[in-house]
Amino acid sequence: GAGVSQSPSNKVTEKGKDVELRCDPISGHTALYWYRQSLGQGLEFLIYFQGNSAPDKSGLPSDRFSAERTGGSVSTLTIQRTQQEDSAVYLCASRPRTGGNSPLHFGNGTRLTVT
C-alpha cells in the first residue's frame, strides 16, 4: 500500500468492552510500533515488533493490553475490559529496518473513546 493503514479510524465503546485495533504496515517494513497519543502526554510507546524476534512489550500499561503481529505484516492491538482512561488516539508506525537512520512512517491513527 501507499502508507501505513489503520482501522477503524474511530471507535466508540462502552466501559468494560474489548476492542481490537488493526494496523497494516507498509509492505516490506520489518519493524512495527504502537504508540498512544493523549492530550498533553505526547507519544507513549506501547509495543514494538521486529521481524520474527520477540516483541518489546515494555510500554504496555497493563495486562489488559496485548498485541499480535501475524506473518510479519498486519498487527492487532487488543484492549480488554476497556476503561475511560484508555480513551486516546492509538498510532501505528513502521520502518523499513531497525537501526541507523530509517525513520518511522505513521498511520492516521484510531481514535478510541470509552464511554
Next chain:
Amino acid sequence: AQRVTQPEKLLSVFKGAPVELKCNYSYSGSPELFWYVQYSRQRLQLLLRHISRESIKGFTADLNKGETSFHLKKPFAQEEDSAMYYCALSATNTGNQFYFGTGTSLTVIP
C-alpha cells in the same frame, strides 16, 4: 536511560519572526535524531533527520553533542507552520526503541 525533553508545550510567534523549538536528549550512545510534525487533522510525518543535514520547509536542526540538543529553527515563521512538533531519538544500541518528546504546539500569529 534514553530521554527526549521538549521544555515548551506551547509556543506562539508572529509571522515573519524567527522560531526555535527546543529539544534536549539523554543517550549513552551515538544518537539518531529526528523532528516530526503533525498538522491539524493530518498524520504524524517526518520533517527532518539530523544525519541528512537538510533544510525542509525552511527548517533546520543542528545536533549539538556538547549540549545534547537538537533544536529546530526557522528564520521567518509562516502561518502554515502552525502545528504540533515532536522531537524523536532512535536508540540504536538498545533494542531499536524510538523515543519521542512530549511535543511543542507552535502557533504562528498572522
